[in-house]
Amino acid sequence: MTSFSHDDFLRALEQHGYSFEVGQTVRGKVVNLDSDGAYIDIGGKSTAFLPAHEVLVPPGKKLADVLPLRSDRDFLIIRGQDAEGQISLSLKRLEIKALWERYQSLQESQGAIDVRVTGVNKGGLTVDAKGIRGFIPRTHVVGAETLESLVGQTLTVTILEADPERKRLVCSQKIARRQQRLQEFDYGQLVQGTVRDIRPYGLMIDLTGVLGLLHINDFSEKRVGSLQAHVQVGTPIKAIVTNLDAERGRISLSTRLLENRPGEMLDAFDHVMAEAEERADRMAAKQNLQAE
Numbered sequence: 001m002t003s004f005s006h007d008d009f010l011r012a013l014e015q016h017g018y019s020f021e022v023g024q025t026v027r028g029k030v031v032n033l034d035s036d037g038a039y040i041d042i043g044g045k046s047t048a049f050l051p052a053h054e055v056l057v058p059p060g061k062k063l064a065d066v067l068p069l070r071s072d073r074d075f076l077i078i079r080g081q082d083a084e085g086q087i088s089l090s091l092k093r094l095e096i097k098a099l100w101e102r103y104q105s106l107q108e109s110q111g112a113i114d115v116r117v118t119g120v121n122k123g124g125l126t127v128d129a130k131g132i133r134g135f136i137p138r139t140h141v142v143g144a145e146t147l148e149s150l151v152g153q154t155l156t157v158t159i160l161e162a163d164p165e166r167k168r169l170v171c172s173q174k175i176a177r178r179q180q181r182l183q184e185f186d187y188g189q190l191v192q193g194t195v196r197d198i199r200p201y202g203l204m205i206d207l208t209g210v211l212g213l214l215h216i217n218d219f220s221e222k223r224v225g226s227l228q229a230h231v232q233v234g235t236p237i238k239a240i241v242t243n244l245d246a247e248r249g250r251i252s253l254s255t256r257l258l259e260n261r262p263g264e265m266l267d268a269f270d271h272v273m274a275e276a277e278e279r280a281d282r283m284a285a286k287q288n289l290q291a292e
Contacts, residue, residue: 020044020087024077025094030067038067040075045085050075054090056131067091092131099132100164107159112176114154120147127155127171134169142174156180178249181209185241185251188287190280195235198227205237211250214239218254222263230269238276240283257283 020026020042028040031047037054039047050067057066067073076097079088106113115127115134124138125147136157144150157171158179185191185207193212197204202219205212214237216224224230231237243252255265258272258279265272272279 022077025074028075029072030069048087048089050089054092056092103159103162107162110158112156112158117150117153134171136171140172140174142177178210189241192238195231195233212253214253218256220265221256
């Protein structure tokens with residue numbers, strides 16, 4: 001029988017092109033752990049080394065919880081072979097790269113993530129987003145008497161900007177809160193709010209955390225000359241939801257749908273408001289019958 005030495009094995013590896021390059025993603029198995037890091041079998045001349053500081057270990061967890069022995073996963077090569085043929089790996093950099101890609105995707109889709117507040121500066125809050133440092137501008141923070149009171153808390157935010165090259169992650173709690181609030185509404189729903197502003201084209205209605213637009217053409221079936229003649233800033237008002245704009249975080253409303261006759265909102269506003277629930281229920285029942 002022909003013997004096959006360790007040197008023969010190394011030459012066979014070289015002949016079959018088992019080369020590794022910095023920046024390459026490789027699959028490996030955890031074969032040993034110590035206080036400095038982990039040793040990973042990636043099929044090279046010797047086991048690769050994963051320093052402990054190149055692993056994202058959640059608070060309260062240990063390296064062994066993240067990297068159980070004999071477990072398989074992908075790693076990123078961060079340093080080529082040394083004199084002994086050992087390669088250095090990173091798990092943290094690979095995960096952070098994937099996180100940046102996810103955050104860029106969420107920026108486009110306006111999806112939400114949870115972040116932990118780590119500090120306060122002049123402009124707002126610093127946050128940790130699974131290992132990536134982020135920032136929430138002061139104008140995009142809601143529901144807190146002081147910024148300092150939020151340190152250590154977990155907030156739900158949307159992403160305003162995700163730029164991995166500049167390492168810039170800017171988030172908004174305000175938009176995330178508005179989107180959550182928007183999900184509480186539905187088409188045809190009767191809502192109640194107060195007039196926040198009167199514009200030439202309609203009323204801005206405060207629905208507690210989200211704005212509703214009651215266009216002047218949707219105020220009454222009859223032409224409206226001046227909205228100020230019928231409502232004032234602060235006037236309570238009930239209306240029907242006719243459209244939901246998730247991107248702008250606004251709701252389109254109508255009181256015209258509550259009228260029993262054209263112009264009723266103009267000459268009997270209080271009466272229409274008093275019967276709003278009954279009229280909305282009647283309208284919904286009629287629509288259900290038509291759907292059947």
